[in-house]
Amino acid sequence: MSELGDVVVLGAGLTGMSAAYFLRKGGHDRVELFEKEASAGGLVRTLTFGDYQFDYTGHFLHLRDDEIKGLVEQWCPGDFERVVRDARIHSNGVFTHYPFQTNLHGQPLEVVKECLLGYIAARARDGERPADAPAPTFEQWILDGVGEGIAKHFMIPYNTKLWGVPLSTMTTDWMNRFMPQAPIDKVISGAIGLTDDGAGYNASFLYPRRGGIQTLSERFAAHVGPIELNREAARIDTRARRVEFADGHAAGYERLISTLPLTRLCDLVVDLPAEVRDARARLRSSSVWSLLLGLTANHTEGRHWVYVPEESYPFYRAGCFSNVSPSMAPPGHSAIWVERSYNDDRPLDADAIRDATIDGLKRMGWLHDESEIAVEQQLRIPEAYVVYDHNHAAATATIHAWLNAQGILSTGRYGQWNYSSMEDAIIDGRRAARELLGVAATPNSTAAGADLK
Numbered sequence: 001m002s003e004l005g006d007v008v009v010l011g012a013g014l015t016g017m018s019a020a021y022f023l024r025k026g027g028h029d030r031v032e033l034f035e036k037e038a039s040a041g042g043l044v045r046t047l048t049f050g051d052y053q054f055d056y057t058g059h060f061l062h063l064r065d066d067e068i069k070g071l072v073e074q075w076c077p078g079d080f081e082r083v084v085r086d087a088r089i090h091s092n093g094v095f096t097h098y099p100f101q102t103n104l105h106g107q108p109l110e111v112v113k114e115c116l117l118g119y120i121a122a123r124a125r126d127g128e129r130p131a132d133a134p135a136p137t138f139e140q141w142i143l144d145g146v147g148e149g150i151a152k153h154f155m156i157p158y159n160t161k162l163w164g165v166p167l168s169t170m171t172t173d174w175m176n177r178f179m180p181q182a183p184i185d186k187v188i189s190g191a192i193g194l195t196d197d198g199a200g201y202n203a204s205f206l207y208p209r210r211g212g213i214q215t216l217s218e219r220f221a222a223h224v225g226p227i228e229l230n231r232e233a234a235r236i237d238t239r240a241r242r243v244e245f246a247d248g249h250a251a252g253y254e255r256l257i258s259t260l261p262l263t264r265l266c267d268l269v270v271d272l273p274a275e276v277r278d279a280r281a282r283l284r285s286s287s288v289w290s291l292l293l294g295l296t297a298n299h300t301e302g303r304h305w306v307y308v309p310e311e312s313y314p315f316y317r318a319g320c321f322s323n324v325s326p327s328m329a330p331p332g333h334s335a336i337w338v339e340r341s342y343n344d345d346r347p348l349d350a351d352a353i354r355d356a357t358i359d360g361l362k363r364m365g366w367l368h369d370e371s372e373i374a375v376e377q378q379l380r381i382p383e384a385y386v387v388y389d390h391n392h393a394a395a396t397a398t399i400h401a402w403l404n405a406q407g408i409l410s411t412g413r414y415g416q417w418n419y420s421s422m423e424d425a426i427i428d429g430r431r432a433a434r435e436l437l438g439v440a441a442t443p444n445s446t447a448a449g450a451d452l453k
């Protein structure tokens with residue numbers, strides 16, 4: 001029998017639901033799962049406006065862990081289908097295949113030449129950097145890997161728009177499986193038009209036939225046991241091991257699993273020591289603004305999403321939910337989204353960006369006339385992208401070490417303060433549960449990971 005006492009889990013996104021499920025499955029019933037919203041799911045939610053449905057920007061499922069695959073099969077029978085990615089890049093006025101580096105064909109010839117020469121020069125420098133001294137910045141990693149041309153025409157402008165910070169201030173700690181590599185035969189083949197769409201970890205993905213990605217979190221919510229909704233943690237006293245909620249409710253714990261963003265968790269702790277407060281002040285992130293449009297036409301030619309590196313377009317990516325799942329809009333219509341990141345150094349003027357976005361969509365050909373807009377909504381995702389700058393590793397280590405010593409396990413994409421996927425969230429929850437139960441934990445799937453697109 002487990003000697004573990006009361007466990008409080010904060011946040012009923014995929015990580016929190018997974019933690020509660022695996023604790024209960026492991027025989028531990030003294031678990032309370034609290035969620036501040038009226039429904040579970042966190043970012044894995046779908047909004048419905050009239051006849052159109054939108055996720056919190058593109059959320060596409062990849063599974064590689066057998067136990068998680070088994071759960072999804074058991075809990076979501078027949079819900080998901082495998083979709084082969086149809087992604088493009090829009091730059092220099094043309095749409096080319098993704099990934100850029102292995103699909104240069106279609107770009108202006110001068111661009112293709114510059115990219116190839118840069119790539120060949122980068123290969124000639126292979127081996128100059130010692131194997132035990134990786135590129136010191138994300139920018140340098142790009143230049144080493146693909147050369148100056150591909151860096152200049154896609155990798156640097158696109159990633160700068162997405163992360164919202166200069167890439168010279170970022171490390172490479174987050175990458176692992178998320179950045180596709182570019183072998184020389186593929187770069188040359190792609191430059192002469194031998195198209196290869198199949199690269200990268202996301203060449204195909206799983207997506208619900210109907211209901212949007214929220215189907216996944218709804219199915220999970222139905223199987224994880226009780227969830228206390230509308231309970232927002234407002235104060236944590238680590239000495240008393242007690243959480244107070246905004247509605248006056250309180251819960252004592254022996255162990256606390258938090259899936260809140262690490263910054264917000266620190267802000268709730270009333271007795272945070274100075275060095276942890278300093279570390280918390282060094283954590284940086286970028287938020288995402290998204291424009292959701294339900295259109296009475298579909299001009300997207302079946303594309304699932306398009307990467308837009310040029311600064312003259314205010315968004316880094318645009319996508320079409322109803323091309324992934326036709327149930328998301330009426331036949332012949334489209335449910336589209338765009339994404340832009342913002343932060344303190346790159347503030348958002350939502351009105352101006354909205355107008356520039358409409359203009360950009362028209363220039364891209366996805367919108368012909370504003371009379372086609374049946375639904376228009378704006379969405380914000382705070383702290384969507386954790387920034388891996390040079391403070392990240394030391395600051396997160398300081399915070400986690402102190403929290404662990406107080407019996408608090410902060411986990412999940414935002415709890416760990418990393419870049420990771422929906423499956424990682426489920427794995428993180430399982431790992432946290434097993435750690436508390438004293439069961440040998442399976443290794444963290446990513447520890448850090450990155451954009452999933």
Ligand SMILES: Cc1cc2nc3c(=O)[nH]c(=O)nc-3n(C[C@H](O)[C@H](O)[C@H](O)COP(=O)(O)OP(=O)(O)OC[C@H]3O[C@@H](n4cnc5c(N)ncnc54)[C@H](O)[C@@H]3O)c2cc1C
Nearest residue numbers: 011013014015036042043059060232233384412413421422
């Ligand atoms: C723009 C974007 C695109 C993405 N695309 C993909 C993709 O294509 N594929 C993929 O696999 N992953 C994708 N992800 C990642 C995926 O969304 C996350 O990995 C996953 O949803 C994290 O789940 P979580 O439970 O850790 O966090 P969250 O989903 O953030 O859940 C945390 C929960 O805590 C609750 N909460 C917050 N504060 C409190 C409080 N004070 N008290 C109580 N509850 C509280 C929140 O309401 C929320 O329900 C994407 C993420 C972003 C930002």
